[in-house]
Amino acid sequence: MQFRFQRLEIPEVILIESQSFEDGRGFFSESYKLSVFRENGIPDEFVQDNHSRSVKGTLRGLHFQLEPEAQAKLVMVARGEILDVAVDLRRGSPTYAQWVGATLSAANRCKLYIPRGFAHGFCVLSDVADVLYKVSAEYAPELDAGVAWDDPQIGVDWRIDNPLLSPKDGGLPRLEDAELNFDYEGPQ
Numbered sequence: 001m002q003f004r005f006q007r008l009e010i011p012e013v014i015l016i017e018s019q020s021f022e023d024g025r026g027f028f029s030e031s032y033k034l035s036v037f038r039e040n041g042i043p044d045e046f047v048q049d050n051h052s053r054s055v056k057g058t059l060r061g062l063h064f065q066l067e068p069e070a071q072a073k074l075v076m077v078a079r080g081e082i083l084d085v086a087v088d089l090r091r092g093s094p095t096y097a098q099w100v101g102a103t104l105s106a107a108n109r110c111k112l113y114i115p116r117g118f119a120h121g122f123c124v125l126s127d128v129a130d131v132l133y134k135v136s137a138e139y140a141p142e143l144d145a146g147v148a149w150d151d152p153q154i155g156v157d158w159r160i161d162n163p164l165l166s167p168k169d170g171g172l173p174r175l176e177d178a179e180l181n182f183d184y185e186g187p188q
Contacts, residue, residue: 002018002019003016003017003018003019003030003033003036003037003040004016004017005040005041005042007041008100008102009095009098009100010086010088010095010098010099010100011187012088012115012118013086013100013112013113013114013115013118014040014041014042014112014113015102015110015111015112015113016037016074016110016111016112016113017108017109017110018030018031018109018110018111020109029109031076031109031111032046032074032111032134037113042072042074042113044072044074044115044136045136046072046074046134046135046136047135047136047137047138048134048135048137048138048139049132049133049134049135050132050133050134050135051078051130051131051132052130052131053128053129053130053131054124054128054129054131054164055124055127055128055164056124056125056126056127056128057123057124057160057162057163057164058123058124058129058163058164059121059122059123059124059149059158059160059163059164059165059169060121060122060123060166060169061085061119061120061121061122061146061149061169062085062087062119062120062121062146062147062148062149062151062154062156062172063119063120063121063144063145063146064089064117064118064119064120064145064146064147065137065139065140065143065144065145066143066145066179066180066181067116067143067181067182068143069137069138069140069143070116070117070137070143070182071116071135071136071137072113072114072115072116072135072136073112073113073114073120073133073134073135073136074111074112074113074114074133074134075104075111075112075114075120075122075131075132075133076104076109076110076111076112076131076132076133077104077105077106077129077130077131077132078106078130078131078132079106079126079128079129079130080105080106080124080125080126080127080128080129080130081103081104081105081106081107081124081125081126081129082103082104082105082122082123082124082125082126082129082131083101083102083103083122083123083125083158083159084101084102084103084104084112084120084121084122085099085100085101085120085121085122085156085158086099086100086101086112086114086118086119086120087099087118087119087120087121087147087154087156088117088118089117089118089119089147089175089178089180089182090117090118090182090183090184090185091180091182091183091184092183092184093117093184094184096184097153097154097175098154099154099155099156101156101157103125104122104131105126106130116136116182117182117183117184119146119147121149121156123158123159123160123163125159125160145178145179146168146169146172146173146178147172147173147174147175147178148172148173148174148175149163149165149169149172151174151175153174153175153176154175
């Protein structure tokens with residue numbers, strides 16, 4: 001199987017395309033292969049898989065988990081289409097508070113790798129989306145955190161108006177008020 005790894009404007013965030021084999025029955029595609037991912041700059045092993053289903057206009061995020069259980073994520077879409085976003089929260093990073101996004105869909109079968117030290121969020125562009133993501137640390141509710149989806153310091157263009165938010169996501173703090181404990185460690 002072939003994968004193509006493309007570093008985005010924030011180079012630690014990587015868009016991954018998988019080769020698919022299609023015939024009259026459907027398709028087959030590898031979605032993750034530890035050895036190939038490591039060879040291409042993704043050092044994490046993933047220990048938990050998550051699945052969310054959301055309707056059009058839903059915005060989930062911007063979420064992260066603090067150290068010592070910070071999570072890297074590998075995000076893909078099994079049904080529908082989303083705008084997937086990563087925000088650099090590493091103090092001292094040349095891209096601190098900047099965001100990068102990619103359209104992930106069941107049709108393009110792309111994945112987005114988001115390293116530790118980044119907030120993650122997505123908005124649903126299709127009628128329904130099933131989002132699958134691997135994380136490198138198990139969920140630790142006492143370390144669960146986030147920043148406001150509409151923080152002007154970050155300025156994400158979500159491509160939707162009036163998103164559907166959970167009460168939790170609607171009450172997340174601005175970046176300047178958020179608890180952060182990530183430090184930039186230089187180019188990887």
